[in-house]
Amino acid sequence: MREVAVDQEITAYNLAGSCLERYVASNLLWKKRLNMSLNGSCLCGQIRYRIHGPLETVLNCHCSMCRKAHGAAFRTRAAVRTADFEWVGGESLLSRFESSKGEHRTFCSMCGSNLVTLFEENPEWLGFALGTLDDDPGVKPEMHVFVGDKAPWHEITDDLPRWREVPDY
Ligand SMILES: [Zn+2]
Numbered sequence: 753m754r755e756v757a758v759d760q761e762i763t764a765y766n767l768a769g770s771c772l773e774r775y776v777a778s779n780l781l782w783k784k785r786l787n788m789s790l791n792g793s794c795l796c797g798q799i800r801y802r803i804h805g806p807l808e809t810v811l812n813c814h815c816s817m818c819r820k821a822h823g824a825a826f827r828t829r830a831a832v833r834t835a836d837f838e839w840v841g842g843e844s845l846l847s848r849f850e851s852s853k854g855e856h857r858t859f860c861s862m863c864g865s866n867l868v869t870l871f872e873e874n875p876e877w878l879g880f881a882l883g884t885l886d887d888d889p890g891v892k893p894e895m896h897v898f899v900g901d902k903a904p905w906h907e908i909t910d911d912l913p914r915w916r917e918v919p920d921y
């Protein structure tokens with residue numbers, strides 16, 4: 753039965769329209785999974801992290817910086833509270849690159865896996881790339897952003913909202 757309840761919360765989260773509704777839904781979802789934390793690691797396995805709180809605003813970013821950083825059609829990212837994010841191992845291997853003023857993308861200096869983005873002007877939040885998760889976060893992308901920069905060889909085939917840049921939320 754617990755699984756069903758979690759599924760309903762995930763549906764509520766994915767259907768929620770406003771930022772506030774999403775926040776409430778994702779916190780409900782997280783409370784249902786209180787005993788869980790999310791674990792992740794880089795490709796070489798030396799950097800490991802754990803997340804103790806909800807992932808907010810999961811989206812696929814098609815901007816050219818994300819495409820290049822990930823060597824992929826897009827980056828799937830979420831916002832995570834810095835207080836909910838913990839490095840478990842290998843933090844000394846972290847390298848960073850300032851891709852925009854005040855925005856530092858971090859990656860493993862051994863294997864190149866992209867990890868979190870640090871914001872000088874908003875240190876309470878991290879940009880978190882979902883690709884290195886080892887656990888299922890239970891949430892899915894809500895939208896595509898920067899589709900104006902989308903790779904010409906990639907076709908979006910889902911029905912999620914598409915934004916030329918980033919909507920206000
Ligand atoms: Zn690594």
Ligand SMILES: [Zn+2]
Nearest residue numbers: 813814815818
């Ligand atoms: Zn991007």
